[in-house]
Amino acid sequence: MNKQTEAFLTKLPDATSAWAEVGLARTHESAVLHVLGEATYTDDIPEVQGTLHAALGLSAKAHAHILSMNLDAVKSSPGVVAVYTAKDIPGSNDCGPIIHDDPILSEGLVEYVGQPLFVVVADSHDNARRAARKADISYQELPAILTPQEAKQAQSFVVPPMRLQRGNAQSAFERSPHRVKGELYVGGQEQFYLEGQISYAIPKEDNGMLVYCSTQHPTEMQHVVAHALNVHSHKIVVECRRMGGGFGGKESQSALWAALAAISASHLKRPVKLRADRDDDMLVTGKRHCFHYEYEVGYDDSGRIIAAKVEMVSRAGYSADLSAPVATRAVCHFDNTYYLADVDIIAMCGKTNTQSNTAFRGFGGPQGAIAIEYIVDEIARNLGQDALDIRKINFYGRNDAEGRNVTQYGQKVVDNVIHELVAELEASSEYRARRAAVIAFNASSAVLKKGLALTPLKFGIAFNVTHLNQAGALVHVYTDGSVLVNHGGTEMGQGINIKVCQVVAHELGIPLKMVRATATDTSKVANTSATAASTGADLNGKAAQAAAHTIRQRLAEFAVTTYGGELTAVRFEHGLIHVNAQAIPFEEIVGKAYLARIQLWSDGFYATPGLHWDPKTMSGNPFSYFAYGASVSEVIVDSLTGEWKLLRADALYDAGKSLNPAIDIGQVEGAFIQGMGWLTTEELCWNQSGKLMTHAPSTYKIPAISDCPEDFRVALFKNSNVQDSIHRSKAVGEPPLLLPFSVFFAIRDAVASVGAYKFNPPLNSPATSEAILTAITAVSKMANAA
Ligand code: MTE
Ligand code: HPA
Ligand code: MOS
Numbered sequence: 001m002n003k004q005t006e007a008f009l010t011k012l013p014d015a016t017s018a019w020a021e022v023g024l025a026r027t028h029e030s031a032v033l034h035v036l037g038e039a040t041y042t043d044d045i046p047e048v049q050g051t052l053h054a055a056l057g058l059s060a061k062a063h064a065h066i067l068s069m070n071l072d073a074v075k076s077s078p079g080v081v082a083v084y085t086a087k088d089i090p091g092s093n094d095c096g097p098i099i100h101d102d103p104i105l106s107e108g109l110v111e112y113v114g115q116p117l118f119v120v121v122a123d124s125h126d127n128a129r130r131a132a133r134k135a136d137i138s139y140q141e142l143p144a145i146l147t148p149q150e151a152k153q154a155q156s157f158v159v160p161p162m163r164l165q166r167g168n169a170q171s172a173f174e175r176s177p178h179r180v181k182g183e184l185y186v187g188g189q190e191q192f193y194l195e196g197q198i199s200y201a202i203p204k205e206d207n208g209m210l211v212y213c214s215t216q217h218p219t220e221m222q223h224v225v226a227h228a229l230n231v232h233s234h235k236i237v238v239e240c241r242r243m244g245g246g247f248g249g250k251e252s253q254s255a256l257w258a259a260l261a262a263i264s265a266s267h268l269k270r271p272v273k274l275r276a277d278r279d280d281d282m283l284v285t286g287k288r289h290c291f292h293y294e295y296e297v298g299y300d301d302s303g304r305i306i307a308a309k310v311e312m313v314s315r316a317g318y319s320a321d322l323s324a325p326v327a328t329r330a331v332c333h334f335d336n337t338y339y340l341a342d343v344d345i346i347a348m349c350g351k352t353n354t355q356s357n358t359a360f361r362g363f364g365g366p367q368g369a370i371a372i373e374y375i376v377d378e379i380a381r382n383l384g385q386d387a388l389d390i391r392k393i394n395f396y397g398r399n400d401a402e403g404r405n406v407t408q409y410g411q412k413v414v415d416n417v418i419h420e421l422v423a424e425l426e427a428s429s430e431y432r433a434r435r436a437a438v439i440a441f442n443a444s445s446a447v448l449k450k451g452l453a454l455t456p457l458k459f460g461i462a463f464n465v466t467h468l469n470q471a472g473a474l475v476h477v478y479t480d481g482s483v484l485v486n487h488g489g490t491e492m493g494q495g496i497n498i499k500v501c502q503v504v505a506h507e508l509g510i511p512l513k514m515v516r517a518t519a520t521d522t523s524k525v526a527n528t529s530a531t532a533a534s535t536g537a538d539l540n541g542k543a544a545q546a547a548a549h550t551i552r553q554r555l556a557e558f559a560v561t562t563y564g565g566e567l568t569a570v571r572f573e574h575g576l577i578h579v580n581a582q583a584i585p586f587e588e589i590v591g592k593a594y595l596a597r598i599q600l601w602s603d604g605f606y607a608t609p610g611l612h613w614d615p616k617t618m619s620g621n622p623f624s625y626f627a628y629g630a631s632v633s634e635v636i637v638d639s640l641t642g643e644w645k646l647l648r649a650d651a652l653y654d655a656g657k658s659l660n661p662a663i664d665i666g667q668v669e670g671a672f673i674q675g676m677g678w679l680t681t682e683e684l685c686w687n688q689s690g691k692l693m694t695h696a697p698s699t700y701k702i703p704a705i706s707d708c709p710e711d712f713r714v715a716l717f718k719n720s721n722v723q724d725s726i727h728r729s730k731a732v733g734e735p736p737l738l739l740p741f742s743v744f745f746a747i748r749d750a751v752a753s754v755g756a757y758k759f760n761p762p763l764n765s766p767a768t769s770e771a772i773l774t775a776i777t778a779v780s781k782m783a784n785a786a
Contacts, residue, residue, distance in 0.1 A: 164343070237523045239522075286317055305376075313349075332407070399416075473540055499660055537726065634647045677707075
């Protein structure tokens with residue numbers, strides 16, 4: 001952090017003072033454009049004359065050597081202009097974000113069904129797609145590994161296994177009075193952004209390239225394109241006005257599309273658009289990692305966990321992509337809200353012949369936390385206790401005096417509000433009364449069974465790769481007093497732009513309508529991080545605040561020079577600058593400042609303080625702070641069909657001092673329903689040859705409006721970040737995805753009622769109706785055998 005930034009961070013205007021533009025419910029900055037259909041997504045950009053369209057030829061085999069690839073029929077297909085293979089890539093044939101094991105186009109080895117082999121460029125999107133199907137390819141097939149369990153068995157990993165140990169979990173386990181052992185499988189999830197992957201590359205003079213790309217990470221796209229074209233980064237500009245959703249799927253995996261559009265455009269010297277249709281998008285790109293867990297946990301008579309051992313293996317797919325940091329986050333979220341004294345966690349990234357799995361909202365956090373929730377749920381049933389009581393007894397301590405407040409990776413939990421938050425939700429949701437009602441209902445209902453669960457969450461905020469926690473912004477004040485802000489974050493619907501605009505308006509004391517955010521552009525703010533890890537508003541908000549503050553200081557000094565008075569008494573409020581007992585319109589002072597040759601634009605930079613991480617010992621302070629939340633779900637299950645419905649959901653989320661409660665509540669609602677889909681209806685199925693069979697909404701079931709609970713009560717917990725985050729707010733993008741754990745455990749509770757709550761239903765995720773029915777059958781068998 002530079003001195004200037006550091007100095008001002010200590011004397012910010014307080015969001016609670018009379019003037020405020022932060023902390024208020026404001027509509028999404030593009031809401032009106034969204035509704036009118038006027039918001040420009042990449043495919044809506046008016047096409048430059050001569051634009052061509054590309055499509056990909058994909059591997060039909062999961063693991064094979066390509067013996068021959070005859071592309072004559074592709075080349076002679078109507079409208080085709082060119083076909084390119086790996087040998088046509090001028091620079092490096094790689095789009096891997098961390099490890100360079102990710103070819104843009106196959107060089108003879110294919111490692112999953114759907115791997116891109118060639119790109120065909122034609123005069124229309126349809127002609128390109130038709131041509132792509134006409135390749136004549138012969139393969140020599142190799143054995144394929146499809147599941148994480150098989151990968152573990154074969155010790156086939158994309159990165160070396162990682163292990164985090166604290167204390168001696170084995171001996172603690174052995175001396176535990178009670179033990180649970182088991183296995184769990186939690187499936188993956190397709191990001192299902194409404195706008196698919198797309199890039200539009202326009203050649204510029206002197207080997208330059210402008211790439212419009214639907215991406216969470218313009219800087220990485222710039223790097224990948226520069227390397228593929230073998231030019232310096234300064235020749236490449238990547239721009240993203242907005243995405244129609246990213247959800248992690250466009251953090252690294254927009255690169256393939258950006259690179260191939262740019263490679264084609266560079267050869268042809270014509271603009272080339274590469275827009276994936278849904279099936280290709282789902283066949284080619286990676287998804288949320290599925291995980292398989294084997295656990296052994298010891299606990300005492302009260303249900304308190306004494307020892308926890310877990311081995312988790314994810315389906316990384318054929319290349320590393322972001323699998324290592326995803327696994328790291330899973331390891332760092334295995335505790336969720338619980339203090340685990342003696343732990344031994346092993347995480348493996350199984351190399352499989354499937355799409356290379358990648359970031360998806362939560363980034364391994366949900367996969368880490370659901371395992372301990374499954375275990376806590378079993379402990380409660382084994383002891384005949386309400387799961388909420390077992391959860392509470394395992395919560396992190398409130399403070400140093402209580403102890404039990406250091407995570408397994410060594411970070412002290414200094415902001416724990418889970419006790420208060422859960423108590424508030426327990427009361428407002430009438431959890432205890434509804435528990436009694438559910439039990440009474442089930443006693444008199446033979447077929448329909450109700451279930452209820454309250455689950456908590458704690459989520460670490462920061463990129464778990466320390467250096468990524470930085471951001472930059474540019475703020476321009478024009479002479480009419482209007483303001484333009486450009487920052488390194490990308491808008492994917494989450495509302496980062498409105499939040500950043502609010503921060504800038506607040507800082508300059510002007511109405512929100514005077515501030516506009518531009519498209520994200522690598523030629524404006526350089527070397528940005530992905531908008532990810534829920535840090536977008538945290539990082540870019542701080543950077544934009546720093547830039548605006550610099551301008552505010554200059555204007556304040558100029559105002560005092562012009563009108564007299566004390567510098568410290570100058571206030572910026574309601575579009576006025578209060579100086580020496582006068583209130584002068586902001587734009588009037590701006591106009592005069594311009595004439596006095598005062599710089600009216602500034603940059604700003606922010607780097608999150610206090611972070612460190614040692615990957616070898618898996619310890620340190622990887623997170624800036626924790627966000628908390630909890631939810632209660634009540635479901636009804638038909639025990640003859642496995643059909644179910646969410647009757648009511650209550651969610652309480654800790655957004656600190658929310659920058660924008662309307663946006664934040666929207667994020668909580670969206671994440672809840674998205675997470676519910678992951679845990680219930682969204683099932684990825686690969687056939688025995690390794691082909692993903694669920695590659696369209698016809699076979700892959702995301703939640704619809706009819707799946708949302710009629711009674712859905714979402715609220716924000718009153719809190720203030722103990723860390724000096726932007727106006728003491730907390731991140732909201734990913735953590736609420738863990739809230740619908742309560743849906744899964746409510747279903748498991750309803751299933752358990754079939755066996756009088758005596759047996760732990762073996763229920764994997766997603767809890768589809770089939771899976772529910774299988775679990776009911778298993779519980780009935782256990783009950784009959786007992
Ligand atoms: N909300 C919408 N509408 N669309 C998205 O693609 N992505 C999520 C979350 N909320 C997403 C979203 C993910 S994965 C992340 S990391 C955060 O938004 C990123 O934005 P933020 O850091 O600015 O909150
Ligand atoms: N989240 C998202 N992307 C990332 C992270 C993370 O924690 N770490 C590295 N890339
Ligand atoms: Mo979000 S998975 O960090 O893009």
